[in-house]
Amino acid sequence: MAAITKERLVPPSGFRRRWNRSSATRTAWLYLAPAFIIMGIITFYPLFYQVWMSLTNYGIASLNPNSPRYVEPAFVGVQNYAQIFTGELPVAIANFNFWNVLAFNLLWTFTNVPFHVVIGVLIAVLLNVKGLWFKRFYRAIYILPIVLPSLVIAVVWRNMFDSQYGAINQALSAIARLFGGDPVTVRWMEQVDPIIRLGPLPLPLSYFALLICNIWLGWPFMTIVATGALQSIPGDLYEAASIDGASSRQSFFKITVPLLRPAMIPAAVYGIVATFNLFNLIYLMSSGGPLRQTEILVTTAYRLVNEQRLYGSAAAFSVIIFFVLLGLTLVTNRITKATERYDA
Amino acid sequence: MATQATTHTPARTGAQVRISKKRDLSLGKQVLYQAMLLAIAFIVLFPILWVVSLSLDPRNISRPTELNLIPPGASFKAYQAVMDKPTNNPVTFTQLAFNSLKLGAGIALFSVLIGVSAAYVFSRFDIPGRRFLMLAVLTVLMLPAIGTIAPLFVLLNKVPLGNTSLRDSLLGVGFAIISGALPFAIWNLKGYLDTIPRDLEEAGRIDGASHNQVFFQIILPLAIPALAVTGFLGFLTGWTEFALSWQFLTHPTDFTLSMALWNMTGQYAGQVPWSNFAAMSLLVAAPVAVVYLALQKYIIGGLTLGSVK
Numbered sequence: 001m002a003a004i005t006k007e008r009l010v011p012p013s014g015f016r017r018r019w020n021r022s023s024a025t026r027t028a029w030l031y032l033a034p035a036f037i038i039m040g041i042i043t044f045y046p047l048f049y050q051v052w053m054s055l056t057n058y059g060i061a062s063l064n065p066n067s068p069r070y071v072e073p074a075f076v077g078v079q080n081y082a083q084i085f086t087g088e089l090p091v092a093i094a095n096f097n098f099w100n101v102l103a104f105n106l107l108w109t110f111t112n113v114p115f116h117v118v119i120g121v122l123i124a125v126l127l128n129v130k131g132l133w134f135k136r137f138y139r140a141i142y143i144l145p146i147v148l149p150s151l152v153i154a155v156v157w158r159n160m161f162d163s164q165y166g167a168i169n170q171a172l173s174a175i176a177r178l179f180g181g182d183p184v185t186v187r188w189m190e191q192v193d194p195i196i197r198l199g200p201l202p203l204p205l206s207y208f209a210l211l212i213c214n215i216w217l218g219w220p221f222m223t224i225v226a227t228g229a230l231q232s233i234p235g236d237l238y239e240a241a242s243i244d245g246a247s248s249r250q251s252f253f254k255i256t257v258p259l260l261r262p263a264m265i266p267a268a269v270y271g272i273v274a275t276f277n278l279f280n281l282i283y284l285m286s287s288g289g290p291l292r293q294t295e296i297l298v299t300t301a302y303r304l305v306n307e308q309r310l311y312g313s314a315a316a317f318s319v320i321i322f323f324v325l326l327g328l329t330l331v332t333n334r335i336t337k338a339t340e341r342y343d344a
Numbered sequence: 345m346a347t348q349a350t351t352h353t354p355a356r357t358g359a360q361v362r363i364s365k366k367r368d369l370s371l372g373k374q375v376l377y378q379a380m381l382l383a384i385a386f387i388v389l390f391p392i393l394w395v396v397s398l399s400l401d402p403r404n405i406s407r408p409t410e411l412n413l414i415p416p417g418a419s420f421k422a423y424q425a426v427m428d429k430p431t432n433n434p435v436t437f438t439q440l441a442f443n444s445l446k447l448g449a450g451i452a453l454f455s456v457l458i459g460v461s462a463a464y465v466f467s468r469f470d471i472p473g474r475r476f477l478m479l480a481v482l483t484v485l486m487l488p489a490i491g492t493i494a495p496l497f498v499l500l501n502k503v504p505l506g507n508t509s510l511r512d513s514l515l516g517v518g519f520a521i522i523s524g525a526l527p528f529a530i531w532n533l534k535g536y537l538d539t540i541p542r543d544l545e546e547a548g549r550i551d552g553a554s555h556n557q558v559f560f561q562i563i564l565p566l567a568i569p570a571l572a573v574t575g576f577l578g579f580l581t582g583w584t585e586f587a588l589s590w591q592f593l594t595h596p597t598d599f600t601l602s603m604a605l606w607n608m609t610g611q612y613a614g615q616v617p618w619s620n621f622a623a624m625s626l627l628v629a630a631p632v633a634v635v636y637l638a639l640q641k642y643i644i645g646g647l648t649l650g651s652v653k
Contacts, residue, residue, distance in 0.1 A: 027555040028469040032477070035462035035530060042523040043484055046495035053495055063501055123384065131369035132377055141385045144392060147636035149584040151602050152629040155609040156395050159621065167394045216387065277488035279587060284606060298490040305494050306591050314494040318487075325486050 058312035080316035105296040120222025154284035157213040161188035206286040229263035398622035422619035433596035444601040447582035452575040455529035463533035536570035
C-alpha cells in the first residue's frame with residue numbers, strides 16, 4: 001500500500017511509465033483477442049469472402065468440391081452487379097427490377113417512420129396529462145406490441161388479413177352488417193391491381209396491410225422514448241407559457257416539440273434503419289407479393305439465395321445493400337446534425 | 345433551457361391561483377381522454393385477443409368464421425394438439441422448443457461471455473487502433489443478418505460434420521447468428537459500461553488492484569444487469585430466428601419453433617386448423633414476452649442509449 005502511494009507521489013520514470021502503459025495495452029489486446037479472433041473467422045472473413053463471391057459466377061454447382069459435377073467459381077468481374085442493375089439475372093425472376101425494389105424500400109421506410117413518431121409522440125403527450133386516471137394500466141397494455149416477437153406478430157397479422165376468414169374482414173363485415181351491408185371480402189394480400197400508382201411504383205392493398213401492421217407494431221417504442229423525454233421537461237416552462245397567455249396548442253409546438261426533438265431524432269434514425277431492413281414482417285406477411293410489388297432489398301437478397309440459388313448474385317446484392325445503407329446512414333446523420341440545435 | 349425557466353419565475357407567484365385551477369383535469373376532458381385511450385388499448389389488444397380466442401376454439405374448425413372472445417365450449421384441445429405434433433413432420437413441440445432453446449441459450453451465453461471483455465476495452469482503454477476496431481464492429485452492425493447469408497451458407501457448407509456439413513446443423517446456424525450477435529453484444533455492453541462511473545475502478549487501481557482484478561471484481565459485478573439484458577436480447581435473437589434456419593436446416597429433427605410456426609401459417613397450411621396455429625403462436629411468444637416485460641425498463645434504456653451514441 002505504502003509503496004504504491006509513494007509511487008503515485010513521485011513522478012514515474014520514463015521506463016516505469018512505458019511499462020505501465022504497455023501493461024495496460026497488453027491487457028487490452030488480451031481482452032479484445034477472443035472476440036476479435038471469433039469475429040475474424042465468422043464475421044469479417046465471410047464479409048471479405050462475400051466481396052470476392054460477388055465478382056464470381058458462384059452457383060449451386062460450386063457448393064460441393066467433392067461432387068463429380070463440381071464447377072470452380074470463375075471470376076466474372078462486375079457482371080453480377082451489372083445484371084442486378086439491368087434486371088437480367090442468370091436465372092430469370094419474373095417482375096424483378098432493382099430500381100423498383102429500391103424505390104419501394106425507401107417509400108416503405110419513409111411512410112412508416114413518420115407515422116410511428118407522430119402517433120408515438122401524441123399518445124405519449126396524452127398519457128402525460130396531469131390528473132389522468134389509469135395511466136399505469138394503459139402503459140402496461142401499450143408495451144405489448146414491443147414484447148411480442150416480430151415473427152409471431154407477422155404470422156398472426158398474415159392470418160388476420162386473410163380475405164375469407166381473417167379477423168379484419170370479419171370485423172369490417174360486422175360493421176357493414178350494422179348498416180345492412182354485405183360481408184366484406186377485401187383481398188388484402190392477394191389483390192394484384194394496385195390501389196395507387198406513384199409514378200412507376202404500384203402500391204397494392206398488401207402494402208397498406210403491411211403499413212397498418214407496422215404502425216401497430218412501431219409506435220409504442222416511440223411513445224416510450226417520448227415519455228422519457230417529456231418527463232424531463234420542467235413544468236415551469238408550461239406554467240410560464242400559460243401566464244404569458246400561450247394556448248395549449250402554442251405550448252405544444254413551442255415547448256413540447258422542440259424539447260422532444262433531441263430524444264426523438266436518434267429514435268427516428270434507429271427506426272429508419274430498422275424499418276428499411278424489416279425482413280420478418282414483409283417476408284412472413286406478404287412474402288413480397290403480389291407480383292413482387294412489396295419486395296424490399298433484404299427479402300430480394302434472401303430469395304436469391306433461398307429460391308434462385310445464385311450465390312454470386314446474392315453476394316453482389318448484399319454488397320449493394322451495404323452501400324445503400326451506408327448512404328442512408330450518412331444522409332440521416334447529416335440531417336440529424338443539421339437539426340440538432342433546436343434553439344437556433 | 346435553464347435560463348428560460350428562471351427568467352419567468354418572478355411572474356409566477358401572481359398567477360398561482362389560475363394555474364392550480366388549470367391543472368385539474370375537467371371531467372369532460374377526463375372522459376374524452378379515457379375514451380381515446382381505451383380505443384387505442386382495444387386496437388393494441390385486438391390481434392392478441394383474436395389469437396387467444398382462436399386458440400381456445402374447441403370446434404376444430406379449419407377456418408374461423410366469426411369473432412368471439414371466448415368461443416362456445418372453450419378448451420385447451422388446440423394446445424394439446426400442438427404439443428403432440430405441431431406440423432406434418434414427425435417432431436413434437438418439445439423437440440422444436442429444445443432446438444430453439446439451444447440456439448437462444450447458446451447465443452446468449454457465447455455473445456455475452458466473449459463480448460464483455462472486448463466491450464470493456466472499447467469503453468475504457470485508449471489503445472492504438474481502438475477507433476479502427478470500433479468502426480469495424482459498427483460497420484458490421486449496420487448490415488442486416490440477411491446481408492451475409494450467402495457467404496455464411498457457402499462457407500459453412502464446406503465444413504464437414506458427420507455425414508453432412510456444419511451448415512446443415514443447429515451448431516452452424518448458431519455460428520451464423522453469432523456472426524451478427526457478437527458485434528451487437530459488444531456494442532450494447534459498451535454502451536452500458538460507459539455509464540458506470542470510473543471512480544470505483546480508479547479507487548481500486550490506487551489500492552493496487554491489477555487490471556484483471558479491476559475487471560473481474562469491480563466491473564463485472566456492476567455490469568450484471570447489463571449482462572442479463574444483453575444475454576436476453578441474444579436469447580431472443582436465437583429463439584425467434586427464422587431466415588437462417590429456414591435456409592440452412594434440412595432435417596426435421598433440427599427444426600425450430602419459428603420454422604414450424606411459419607409452416608402453420610395461412611394459405612400454406614390448408615391442413616392446419618387455425619386454433620392450432622393460434623395456440624402455437626402463443627406458445628412461441630409467451631416465454632420471451634414474459635421475460636421482456638420483466639426486463640423492459642433496462643432493455644428500452646439500453647436500446648435508446650445505443651441509438652444516442
